[in-house]
Amino acid sequence: MRHLLLALPLLLLQVPTAQAQISVSIGINLPVYPQLQRVPGYPVYYAPQAPGNFFFYDGLYWVFEDDDWYYSSWYNGPWRLMEPVYVPVYLLRVPVRYYRRPPVYFTYWRADAPPRWNERWGRDWERQRSGWDRWDRNKAPAPAPLPDYQRNYPQGRYPQAEQQDNIRSEKYRYQPREPVVRQQLAQPQRVAPSPREREDVRRPERMERPERPERPERVERMERPERMERAQPQYQPRSEERMAPAPDRRAYEQRRSEQRAAPEPRVEMQRQPQMQPRERVEQPRMEPSNRGGGGQDRQPRQRRLEDEEPGRGNERGNRG
Numbered sequence: 079m080r081h082l083l084l085a086l087p088l089l090l091l092q093v094p095t096a097q098a099q100i101s102v103s104i105g106i107n108l109p110v111y112p113q114l115q116r117v118p119g120y121p122v123y124y125a126p127q128a129p130g131n132f133f134f135y136d137g138l139y140w141v142f143e144d145d146d147w148y149y150s151s152w153y154n155g156p157w158r159l160m161e162p163v164y165v166p167v168y169l170l171r172v173p174v175r176y177y178r179r180p181p182v183y184f185t186y187w188r189a190d191a192p193p194r195w196n197e198r199w200g201r202d203w204e205r206q207r208s209g210w211d212r213w214d215r216n217k218a219p220a221p222a223p224l225p226d227y228q229r230n231y232p233q234g235r236y237p238q239a240e241q242q243d244n245i246r247s248e249k250y251r252y253q254p255r256e257p258v259v260r261q262q263l264a265q266p267q268r269v270a271p272s273p274r275e276r277e278d279v280r281r282p283e284r285m286e287r288p289e290r291p292e293r294p295e296r297v298e299r300m301e302r303p304e305r306m307e308r309a310q311p312q313y314q315p316r317s318e319e320r321m322a323p324a325p326d327r328r329a330y331e332q333r334r335s336e337q338r339a340a341p342e343p344r345v346e347m348q349r350q351p352q353m354q355p356r357e358r359v360e361q362p363r364m365e366p367s368n369r370g371g372g373g374q375d376r377q378p379r380q381r382r383l384e385d386e387e388p389g390r391g392n393e394r395g396n397r398g
Contacts, residue, residue, distance in 0.1 A: 102156075102157055102158070103155075103157070104130075104141060104143050104144075104148055104155075104157050105130075105143070106129065106130050106132070106143070106154070106155065106157070107154065108153055108154045108233075109232060109233040110232045110233065111153055111226075111228050111229040111231075111232070112125040112127065112128050112132060112153055113125060113126070113127055114134055114224060116221060117173075117176055119215055119218070120168060120171065120172060120218065121135065121168055121218055121220060121221040121222070122134070122168055122169060122172055122221070123221065123224065124172070124176045124178075126178060129178075129179075130142075130143055130178065130179055131143065131177045131178055131179055132178070133169060133172065133176075134222075134224065135168060135169055135221075135222070136166065136168075136254045136255060136256045136259045137151070137222045137225075137250070137252050137254045137263075138150065138151060138254070138259055138262070139151070139152070139153055141157065142177065145181070145198070146159060146160075147159075147162065147165045147169070148160065151242060151246055152228060152231075152236075152237075152246075153225075153228055154236060160258075160262075162195070162203055163203060163206055163207065164258050166256050166258065166259070167207070167210045167213070168218070168219075170192060170193075170195055170207075170211075171210070171211065171213065173190050173191060174187055174188065174189050174190075174191065174192070174193055175189040175190065183198070192211060222252050223252055225249075225250050227249040231245075
């Protein structure tokens with residue numbers, strides 16, 4: 079009885095009652111069923127040609143990616159996350175050399191020894207999973223049979239998540255030995271919603287707008303006394319204006335038509351008197367004198383008497 083009470087907390091620890099069952103995408107995309115090889119001395123298979131750290135244990139596929147463990151009942155997912163505290167111990171014991179794409183911190187550890195999960199996940203994890211690296215190899219369980227029926231479902235015929243459970247229950251009769259594996263297989267799979275679906279979940283559905291009631295007939299609005307505008311005083315004409323007769327429209331239009339038909343008076347421009355040219359006055363020419371000085375002193379030449387008095391010239395000629 080005492081041994082049963084001591085073993086009960088360990089059994090409760092191994093069953094993730096609150097484990098999330100939402101599928102995620104981890105970048106693993108296998109077009110066909112992978113080639114699996116058994117790890118010597120371990121009930122675990124690994125895929126040497128898979129693009130990641132790909133394993134098979136106790137009827138499930140396991141992938142270690144970005145410091146997290148994922149599992150699926152089919153070789154190409156959908157994948158679900160497993161918390162480190164619930165990962166089966168035989169997966170944790172697989173040596174480092176069987177990780178096809180190990181993290182960087184694996185390079186400082188021994189290749190023939192398991193990864194140092196206690197250094198990676200801390201003391202709280204080590205306290206809950208104490209003794210994970212101590213085991214008797216002679217008492218290791220037999221490996222689970224490989225689900226070879228999945229070879230008939232390549233990428234073109236790969237079933238949907240809703241069909242996978244039915245096909246597996248018909249063609250795979252193996253019962254898992256790990257409590258955590260039985261717990262996960264008993265729960266239905268749920269695929270992670272797409273970004274559009276997540277947005278629809280966050281936002282409520284659009285509600286139809288209620289129909290607007292018909293508007294009543296327009297009623298004339300009566301103004302309140304306090305809002306009525308004051309009446310503007312009307313213009314009262316003076317006595318002269320009131321006595322003046324109204325203008326005759328026809329007479330006015332007739333005068334306008336006569337003014338338009340009458341020719342415009344022609345206005346003649348007065349001509350400006352032309353300027354008479356001024357008479358040219360000849361200046362007396364200066365001739366050099368016969369006296370010395372090289373013609374510096376000049377006197378006005380006397381006009382000939384013949385030019386001034388033509389009669390006198392004739393007389394002199396007769397005399398001679």
